[in-house]
Amino acid sequence: MSAQPLIETKALTRQYPGVLALNAVDFDLHSGEVHVLFGENGAGKSTLISMLAGANTPSQGSVILDGQKVKFDSVADAQKKGIYTVFQEFSLIPTLTVAQNIFLGWEPMKGPFIDHRTMRKRAYEMLLELGFDIDPNAVTSHLSRAQQQMVEITKAFHGDLKVLILDEPTASLTDKEVDHLFEFVNELKAKGVGIIYISHRIQEFFRIANRVTVLRDGAKIGTVNMAETNEDALVEMMTGRAIDEIYPKIEQGTGEILLTVEGLRTAGIHDAFFEVRAGEILGVAGLVGSGKSRLFRTVMGLTTRVHGTVKMRGKDISHAPTRDIINEGIYYLSPDRKAEGLDLAKPSKDNLAINLVMGDKVGGNGQLVKWSEVNAEAATISDYVELHEGYRNKPVSQLSGGNQQKVLFGKCFGQNADIIIFDEPTVGVDMGTRAALYLLIKELAESGKAVVVISSDLPEVMNLSHRMLILAHGHISAELSGDDMTEEQVLKFFFDETGAKL
Known part of the structure; x- marks a missing residue:
């Protein structure tokens, strides 16, 4: 892991009228690691990644990329700086083809016209390189959710990808599709990409995570190395109570x-x-x-x-x-x-x-x-x-x-x-x-x-x-x-x- 973080936040805060959604959160991600954001709904995870993705602006605090303080004007601006986010709700247009979605906003041109042939060829090459078996001519609405997610990820590879943010990426995937996704994540780690990963499924963390940061009520509770923690400790950090308090004792009836x-x-x-x-x-x-x-x-x-x-x-x-x-x-x-x-x-x-x-x-x-x-x-x-x-x-x-x-x-x-x-x-x-x-x-x-x-x-x-x-x-x-x-x-x-x- 490199000494200097790839991206970090310092005292990042987001205030809405009557609601402190994120309260002075320090967070950092290194090249070639998976850093999990873990917390209950409303803990501040989505607020944090929305500011890293350029979809939102902080009320206070700063974002530092490659040692330089940055401000993202939009999602497109963050993408140009190498930060791409696959949100839980995809941004794909269902009536367009896979190739058209991948190159939306990046269309290759031949004079004043879109070069569809080149676009399809390059989309095919990108999908092949990433190991995604998807027809670039397929209409996106005809794809499974897992395939749509692969298309969404492929869109990140137009420029120099530094940070990939995955928001609940396995929520609708089969076990086999999850295995494929994790293989892909490990390949990205090996190439030096930093990955911020959001999920409620603790068992997944043991397979891919290097570190976990726990948020609760908009504040950072702590960051732990995945190799030095366990499920019980993470649940207690997240909820403030032990895991044996999560599952109630249920008396069994003797009914008909x-x-x-x-x-x-x-x-x-x-x-x-x-x-x-x-x-x-x-x-x-x-x-x-x-x-x-x-x-x-x-x-x-x-x-x-x-x-x-x-x-x-x-x-x-x-x-x-x-x-x-x-x-x-x-x-x-x-x-x-x-x-x-x-x-x-x-x-x-x-x-x-x-x-x-x-x-x-x-x-x-x-x-x-x-x-x-x-x-x-x-x-x-x-x-x-x-x-x-x-x-x-x-x-x-x-x-x-x-x-x-x-x-x-x-x-x-x-x-x-x-x-x-x-x-x-x-x-x-x-x-x-x-x-x-x-x-x-x-x-x-x-x-x-x-x-x-x-x-x-x-x-x-x-x-x-x-x-x-x-x-x-x-x-x-x-x-x-x-x-x-x-x-x-x-x-x-x-x-x-x-x-x-x-």
């Missing part, structure tokens, strides 16, 4: 069997048999592509069932449409809150009101809706999920990921559901918000509800569950409970599709 699934089969799922019981948290784990989400989407009628039966309290609902399944008392929260879970253009109170009216929990009889009751209940639910009053009238699109997830959780309280299925309940959510959501799951289970938690986060699903189903290649490879729910056992059955009951 509510859901029975026998021989369920669909594309990617092979003859699944299991039960869901009241007062219990059933965890569902498996690698990406194992079928864990597809299994319960089939139960909900969201994926076509090929064979088998689904019974709710003994009643066959195998052929029922999703609306009728919900009315029978099963509610499913999608892992994709933006595409399936929430109306982003509407405020949280309207999102909650939709479920309250459709669920017939409040609001009157027949065609008459008592909006005073609906609004009062929506406010009660918002209080319950700890959604700040100032956020309730804002469009959901303007809320942080953690607050969007609170709204999504709140929707399940608008239904008279006996089984609540949480599919990836804390994706993109910080530890502080996770702790609050885990308490809601605890209260649901201890009130007698049956709760299903489908998660790719193994510590999460193991710490919350009373019983676990492990899926491998579309098969339920194991059902574990009690002392058998160890990480060693779970990981073993991730790759064993032969089936076992312990």
